[in-house]
Amino acid sequence: MLKNLQAVRGMNDILPGDSALWQYLESTVAHLLAGYGYQQIRLPIVEPTELFKRSIGEVTDIVEKEMYTFADRNGDSLTLRPEGTAGCVRAMLEHGLLGGGVSHKVWYTGPMFRHERPQKGRYRQFHQIGVEAFNLTGPDIDAELIVLSWRLWQRLGLAEAVTLELNSLGTSEDRARYREELVAYLRARFDQLDEDSQRRLETNPLRVLDSKNPDTQALLVDAPKLADYLSDDARTHFEGLRALLDAAGVPYVINPRLVRGLDYYGLTVFEWVTDRLGAQGTVCAGGRYDGLVQQLGGKPAPAVGFAMGMERLLLLIETLDKVPAELARQVDVYLVTLGEGTQQAALRLAEQLRDALPDLRLVVHCGGGSFKSQFKKADKSGALYALILGEAEAAAGQVGLKPLREDGEQLNLAWSEVPQHLANLL
Template structure:
């Protein structure tokens, strides 16, 4: 027998029972970003491989191990995007929308792809909401990004479950001085480093700070600190960011080992982390990348942004019981019709109701069926109320109105009064 077809490991279907929560989360974020003056941009999910090699860094884990890369029929090397910032920078450069110092505040949503070991909250196709700002260089915009996420956690009921970690990586020059000091220190303790850290010492030494190996972490206790190598400009920028977070009352922790996994970051880096999802604790992260646009062929352009993982935040909402109760109900009212004449009238009546109550979730029965079978479907739909339309109701131009989830007797409502009655009952229900 042929093997049954299944989704690729780490690439999951999002089923109808799950999508209401996804839509709720995405809608909440979209409204928040609209309110702060951000505009949506949509980029392709496939880009030339060179884009990610030049932006992320050829010696990063993403480029070396995790990208989905293939040659197309023209012989071009293409890659499914592993993150959104590089693609967004490519888009603004290609269309010239940051030229002349134009400020752009952009956001995007969609799937990203990395060949990682699938586990809870981490998949090979995963979804992110990302945000990028260009041509603003002060700590005020860094603070705005963090303040927005803080507001989002409040709206979602997650503030008590997340912690903000901050660090500054300085400019490329100060980071270069720090890298030299770190390599000199770690080289003197080479025998105590794990194999992966020894490899990173030669290719991307700052990533050693992010190791999970206990023995290497013990060595890092006495390692040089990035803060001691910051230039005056970076130090002032970081102090300005902290002052603004203090003014708003957002708590944070300075994490000197926070470096992020991408080469393009400079100055501010931050992560929102949680202990509610096990080992994979980062739910939102980002920072400043002032040199990236120039690195990709544009003029010097300040940039800053973040990305949040939708899967992980949806898991948090479920784990902490923060899913709004109304999401469990997809239908407000279910209309049962018996007989062809009633079915025709039900279709017309339902459209009139939708005209008057555009936010009402009204489902009309399809496939006919007996009184018992239609009521069974009405109950299974989760609707609060059933509407009944048969020959008797048709003759009197009324509809039977029956509560399905609470107390109350069935009653008859005139067609021209139905919309007003539903508006009151559904809101109260």
């Protein structure tokens, strides 16, 4: 017997019953970003492997362990994108959009791919919404990104469940001076570090600060603090950001161990975290990456952005019971037909109603069946009302309207009366 085919582990189908919530999140984000002047950019899912090696860093976990990389038929090494920022920068450079210091605000959405151990809120194919701003140097654009994300949490009803963590990584020179002191401190305590931190000490020592091992975290209490190594410019930038957030009323906490997992970050880094989803607590994260454009072959250009995981946001919306009630109903009206010639009349009536009420969610019964069986399907659809079109009604240019979710008498209406009547009811 043939083996039943299944989706790849950690790559999940989004079924029709779930897609309405996804669309709600996507449309809420798109509407919000349009209000801040951000335009959508659509990017390829596959990129040259070299792009991620040069941007994310060859000694990061993503590049070393998690990327889906393969050779195509020309022998070129390609990778399913593990994140969106590198591809976005590549597109901006390739199409000459960063020349002349012109600022750009863009956003994108779509699937990303990392070969991780699948668990709730962390999958091998996951979906992100990314927001990026280019050629803007001050803390004002950092603040705008954080403020607009704060407004999104308010619109989604999540504001009370998330906390903003903030830090500054300083300049590359600041980090180089700090790295020397941190490595010296940790090397003197090498045997007390967990295995991952011992490896990171040799390749990416700042990532040790992000260790989840409690013993390592205890060891870091007395470690040198990055904040003590910030230059005057980096300190001024961070203080400016904090002042703007204070003025906007956005609450935050300073997390001196927040470093992010990608090598290209500098100056501002931030995460929105929640304690409602167990281990998968980060729902949105980002920061400045002023050196990445030059790192990928362009002229120096400041940049800042963030990405949020859609699966985790949707899980948080459901956990907090913030799913809008109207999403539970996908159909407003179900049109039932009975008798010869009524299908043609039903099609004409349905299209007239769609012309008059563009937002009406109307299902016309297809497939025949008895009056009773059609009404069962109408009820199962979740529709609020049924329209009933028999031979006599079709001949007279009328239709019956019957409530399905509450008691009420059936009304007989002329076709011309139906749009206004439904508009009043819905």
